[in-house]
Amino acid sequence: MGTTDVIQKRQLIEEILEIFPEKAKKERIRHYEVMEEDNKQDCSKCAIKSNVKSRPGVMTIRGCAYAGSKGVVWGPIKDMVHISHGPIGCGQYSWGTRRNYASGMLGINNFTAMQVTSDFQETDIVFGGDKKLELICREIKEMFPLAKGITIQSECPVGLIGDDIEAVAKKMSKELGIPIVPVRCEGFRGVSQSLGHHIANDAIRDFLMGRAELKECGPYDVNVIGDYNIGGDAWASRILLEEMGLRVIGQWSGDGTLQEIMTAHKAKLNLIHCFRSMNYMCEVMENEYGIPSLEYNFFGPTKTIESLREIAAFFDETIQENCEKVIARYKDEMDAVIAKYRPRLDGKKVMLLIGGLRARHTIGAYEDLGMEIVATGYEFAHKDDYLKTIPELKQATILMDDPGSYELEEIAQRLDIDLMGAGVKEKYVYHKMGIPFRQMHSWDYSGPYHGFDGFKVFARDMDMAVNSPVWKLVKSRQKKEVTA
Numbered sequence: 001m002g003t004t005d006v007i008q009k010r011q012l013i014e015e016i017l018e019i020f021p022e023k024a025k026k027e028r029i030r031h032y033e034v035m036e037e038d039n040k041q042d043c044s045k046c047a048i049k050s051n052v053k054s055r056p057g058v059m060t061i062r063g064c065a066y067a068g069s070k071g072v073v074w075g076p077i078k079d080m081v082h083i084s085h086g087p088i089g090c091g092q093y094s095w096g097t098r099r100n101y102a103s104g105m106l107g108i109n110n111f112t113a114m115q116v117t118s119d120f121q122e123t124d125i126v127f128g129g130d131k132k133l134e135l136i137c138r139e140i141k142e143m144f145p146l147a148k149g150i151t152i153q154s155e156c157p158v159g160l161i162g163d164d165i166e167a168v169a170k171k172m173s174k175e176l177g178i179p180i181v182p183v184r185c186e187g188f189r190g191v192s193q194s195l196g197h198h199i200a201n202d203a204i205r206d207f208l209m210g211r212a213e214l215k216e217c218g219p220y221d222v223n224v225i226g227d228y229n230i231g232g233d234a235w236a237s238r239i240l241l242e243e244m245g246l247r248v249i250g251q252w253s254g255d256g257t258l259q260e261i262m263t264a265h266k267a268k269l270n271l272i273h274c275f276r277s278m279n280y281m282c283e284v285m286e287n288e289y290g291i292p293s294l295e296y297n298f299f300g301p302t303k304t305i306e307s308l309r310e311i312a313a314f315f316d317e318t319i320q321e322n323c324e325k326v327i328a329r330y331k332d333e334m335d336a337v338i339a340k341y342r343p344r345l346d347g348k349k350v351m352l353l354i355g356g357l358r359a360r361h362t363i364g365a366y367e368d369l370g371m372e373i374v375a376t377g378y379e380f381a382h383k384d385d386y387l388k389t390i391p392e393l394k395q396a397t398i399l400m401d402d403p404g405s406y407e408l409e410e411i412a413q414r415l416d417i418d419l420m421g422a423g424v425k426e427k428y429v430y431h432k433m434g435i436p437f438r439q440m441h442s443w444d445y446s447g448p449y450h451g452f453d454g455f456k457v458f459a460r461d462m463d464m465a466v467n468s469p470v471w472k473l474v475k476s477r478q479k480k481e482v483t484a
């Protein structure tokens with residue numbers, strides 16, 4: 001693809017945005033880039049606008065700070081009870097929908113797939129919810145004696161009515177003898193899930209960081225940071241690290257525990273998968289405890305092998321030799337997966353719109369199968385994410401920030417894509433358009449996709465979506481309607 005393709009893609013974006021009022025059009029165009037290989041040397045030339053407020057009424061795909069804190073960071077910590085503090089809705093809609101797997105007995109020592117809420121009524125809005133919150137903390141302690149701690153996840157009204165959840169947390173923590181963490185993640189704060197991540201990280205720093213000690217420390221102790229164990233992703237990653245001889249002392253936060261969070265400061269290295277949601281804590285651990293961090297990518301064999309070697313290089317020869325053995329052990333299996341699926345997926349055009357990481361992190365896995373990313377974008381990424389994305393993109397790829405539903409649908413149709421990867425809000429629209437679709441948040445109830453074992457599932461799922469016979473039926477029906 002040459003310069004003409006770049007120009008054509010820019011025209012395509014401009015045409016699509018033509019439908020908006022002048023002010024909206026001018027603003028939205030700044031959220032797009034079309035990749036030019038020549039500019040890759042100097043990523044700072046990327047002028048894409050990000051992490052700013054969505055335009056009202058454009059049907060953004062974004063969520064809120066509560067989703068970023070309770071839904072993403074805190075919710076997966078399995079032995080704490082997370083109170084959705086406010087009216088019933090936020091906790092209900094986020095109940096069990098994010099597939100952060102956790103072992104244990106639900107309701108006994110694992111509280112992840114539960115909805116615990118203060119269920120605000122009008123009286124709580126008028127007179128405040130602090131007294132009710134105290135009562136709920138006592139009830140939790142009584143009903144769930146094995147819960148190791150409680151978090152208070154604020155929903156919109158809490159910050160608006162002037163409640164002092166910090167004071168309640170302090171008082172009840174003393175009374176009940178367990179950590180109680182107040183989190184100011186009301187949905188009106190920030191512009192997306194992203195500030196919720198930051199607020200949640202800061203709450204970990206302020207209330208839990210460094211509060212416990214490990215029985216014994218070893219030279220190969222690491223934390224896996226920012227893997228939420230969707231469909232078992234963190235487990236599929238952890239086995240590779242352990243086969244290599246490392247000891248994972250903390251999983252943040254998929255299948256994670258309070259103890260793992262409190263002892264994480266004893267690790268020798270932080271391995272960070274989701275940079276967007278947990279880079280803040282890695283920075284804290286680096287500054288306060290001198291723990292370095294290393295960003296890695298376990299999507300697809302190419303990136304997994306690259307990452308395993310980078311991780312091993314941080315340690316001694318024993319780990320480095322083990323690393324090569326692990327790679328050799330899985331090599332044939334990976335080659336067989338590629339030999340089976342690549343001929344079925346080669347050259348297929350993919351478009352992605354995901355949250356803050358996978359829009360760049362999954363590209364390597366698609367490319368291992370011969371697929372081509374023609375457009376990709378984030379809901380809530382920042383400038384540093386875009387700078388990390390650019391080197392992964394080919395000439396004339398469209399890069400998008402916070403696109404609304406209309407923009408996405410138009411781009412998908414005009415690029416004539418073979419596969420769309422986004423979320424559940426998008427899925428059925430694309431099915432109706434006759435475009436194969438895979439959910440790239442929930443893995444469409446499949447997974448894991450991380451690591452070598454995950455790639456087998458990933459390749460099978462992409463093939464199943466793209467080459468399903470159902471698409472031929474949808475298209476022939478459309479044709480009949482047109483010609484009738």
Ligand code: SF4
Pocket residue numbers: 064065066067089090154155156185186187188
């Ligand atoms: S914006 Fe407010 S009401 Fe909506 S989900 Fe977030 S916290 Fe709940």
